[in-house]
Amino acid sequence: MRILVEGSGGTAGWPQPGCRCASCLRQAVAGNARGRSAIVVDGRLRLGAGDPVDVPGYRARRLGDAGWDVTGPDGGRLLYPAGPGSGPAPPEGSAPYDVAFLDLLGDPAQLGWLRARGLITAGTVTAVAFADHRVPSEAELVQRCGFWRVRLAGDGEAIDPARSVPEDRDAAAGTRRVLVLGGARSGKSERAELRLAGEPDVTYVATGSVAGDPDWAARVAAHRARRPAWWRTAETTDLAGLLGRARGALLIDGIGTWLAAVLDECGWDLRDDAPRDKLAARLAELIGAWRQARCHVVAVSDETGLGVVPATPAGRLFRDELGRLNQALAAESEEAELVVAGRVLPLGV
Numbered sequence: 001m002r003i004l005v006e007g008s009g010g011t012a013g014w015p016q017p018g019c020r021c022a023s024c025l026r027q028a029v030a031g032n033a034r035g036r037s038a039i040v041v042d043g044r045l046r047l048g049a050g051d052p053v054d055v056p057g058y059r060a061r062r063l064g065d066a067g068w069d070v071t072g073p074d075g076g077r078l079l080y081p082a083g084p085g086s087g088p089a090p091p092e093g094s095a096p097y098d099v100a101f102l103d104l105l106g107d108p109a110q111l112g113w114l115r116a117r118g119l120i121t122a123g124t125v126t127a128v129a130f131a132d133h134r135v136p137s138e139a140e141l142v143q144r145c146g147f148w149r150v151r152l153a154g155d156g157e158a159i160d161p162a163r164s165v166p167e168d169r170d171a172a173a174g175t176r177r178v179l180v181l182g183g184a185r186s187g188k189s190e191r192a193e194l195r196l197a198g199e200p201d202v203t204y205v206a207t208g209s210v211a212g213d214p215d216w217a218a219r220v221a222a223h224r225a226r227r228p229a230w231w232r233t234a235e236t237t238d239l240a241g242l243l244g245r246a247r248g249a250l251l252i253d254g255i256g257t258w259l260a261a262v263l264d265e266c267g268w269d270l271r272d273d274a275p276r277d278k279l280a281a282r283l284a285e286l287i288g289a290w291r292q293a294r295c296h297v298v299a300v301s302d303e304t305g306l307g308v309v310p311a312t313p314a315g316r317l318f319r320d321e322l323g324r325l326n327q328a329l330a331a332e333s334e335e336a337e338l339v340v341a342g343r344v345l346p347l348g349v
Contacts, residue, residue, distance in 0.1 A: 057072070077098050079119075125151060126149075126150040147198065187341070192253065246294075304319045305323050
């Protein structure tokens with residue numbers, strides 16, 4: 001099965017960067033060039049807005065209202081969404097796909113779900129459908145495709161799964177340690193989740209707990225509701241142990257709540273040798289485990305040093321120790337980035 005991409009639009013026709021108006025989305029669904037992503041298979045079968053076309057030799061099956069499952073004359077299999085916001089869900093027992101177009105700007109986690117089910121494999125060409133103005137810029141779109149290990153197909157590009165997929169396409173390349181920094185409500189947690197949305201095996205590591213605090217419980221519930229349902233959750237402060245035995249990918253949220261819990265355990269008065277030595281040992285243990293981690297791990301941490309000096313000794317202690325810890329983890333990371341008002345600033349060496 002050979003696929004020619006037509007009218008995927010890209011970003012050139014966007015009316016305004018960041019525009020998400022209902023009019024533009026309706027036009028995208030109707031096939032307007034700003035959001036249209038129609039395809040032609042072997043020059044014959046066209047899928048886009050509207051109903052599928054029956055062509056001799058092809059078996060096109062609708063997946064509810066969410067998309068199509070197409071098998072070509074050569075046995076090649078294609079998954080394609082019905083429109084922006086659609087997430088086709090193949091039934092149990094479906095075979096892996098040779099080519100999959102997905103609306104990853106609408107729901108990137110569907111990629112991880114399909115990979116976890118074995119429907120998208122190392123042999124699947126996976127590409128973004130409906131690449132429109134739901135992402136802030138073309139550079140950000142390219143970066144997200146890198147996170148998810150998917151292709152951004154250009155207009156007129158021929159995609160042939162027999163020659164275009166590296167054998168290790170579906171596996172993370174080596175150890176990847178990423179530190180995502182930001183202030184309160186900056187979007188840092190959402191950014192970390194976005195980076196791992198395409199992974200089939202993710203453990204979310206929750207490091208903080210405040211029993212009996214309704215506000216904290218509401219925050220935890222909001223985080224839990226936003227995460228993919230098939231992710232595992234580990235509530236622990238033993239980050240060193242978890243990093244040493246982890247499989248798949250880890251999302252640690254976050255380093256600040258971990259440090260607060262450790263200070264509770266060790267003691268906040270570091271003028272005494274015992275609590276100071278206990279804290280130093282715990283910090284060294286975490287930094288060493290981070291350095292030696294063999295899994296893909298993304299950690300979220302607070303950037304607390306940009307505001308006023310805290311009024312209390314405990315506040316100043318926490319700010320200073322977290323700043324030093326952030327520096328140490330960033331020095332051992334392949335990537336670090338700062339999130340401000342939902343926008344991302346990569347931090348160079």
